[in-house]
Amino acid sequence: MATPYANAVRKGALAAGRLHRRFGLRERLEASGGSVNVFSLISQLDLPLMLRPLDGLLGAYFNVPTKGILVTTQRRLSIQRFTAAHELGHCELDHQISLDNEDSMLRRMPTSFQPAIDQQEVEADGFATALLMPKWLLAIHMKRQGWTQPDLRRPSVVYQFSLRLGVSYEALCWTMVRLKMLQQKDARALLQVPRRDLKQALLAEYRPQDYRGDVWLLTERDAGGLVDGSRNDLFVLKLTEHSNGGYLWNIDELRASGFVIVQNSVEAADQRSVGDPGLRRVTAFPPDEFRGRMILEETRPWDASQRLSRLELEMDMSGPEEEGLSRAERRRRLEAA
8 A cells, every 4th residue: 555655645646646747748859858847837837937046945936916936046957957856846736835945945856865844845846856756757868878787877867867857866856765766775885986086087077167067968869959058168179080081070060050169089989890980079168148050060070071070069059047037937928929
């Protein structure tokens, strides 16, 4: 017989599933990859949301005189997303007013199996987790990236996985435990690895001024996908290069789009014979608040029309959310004007 706690989690998850189906999110994300854009959902639902530098609060939900959401501007984008999803859960589940402080919410997000006392908070947490990390979305990313079950015990994989889902590393670890994709001991081992170490390993010899931003590892498997990150993020591109046939990745296309290249080299791949392809490795900063397409082509320098490969990504690097309306709501209003 299910416990009240389990029933509350299930109620929240069912509400999230209804929202997925209402907006066709599974079909959309199967085609493009990327994360569930909770701020866009809130905008489409015409639910008022404001971002403010909240003192001691991550977010709040109000139902009088009308329904509305507040989210802090003083946390990174992944925390803002989870907070917004939690507050949306309160709305979808027709809850009472909720003020979600840092201590209680971060302790639950979703890192603990200890039942919370407040039933509506359990339901909202269940909603947020199921909205942002449904098992079908995890399966989509694993298939796209070629990750298997054993790969989920590798910190570098989990870190990149969390970036693509738009959630924190910690939240993903414990969600995979809940979904029986990972054992608790494996999650604890993953959480012992400092995220700074993972970033340093990706950046190799390059050392940024600080490590506040995330480091995305992008390959040909990300082609056609969506990258939704923040202004301080960096990219490491690892692309197979067929220089034996005269084909090179045109890095000038990145520079022309405003990207700052801080590393550019060719590494030896796992070669079995002379003339096997190499691996082009490029570390770059996107332009400030970049939103648009990143396009790279592998061509012969003397004849650009002879294209062998193409990497095209949609990018939004304007996070985290700033004070006022969300980015999604501002763009919707501009389009309607």
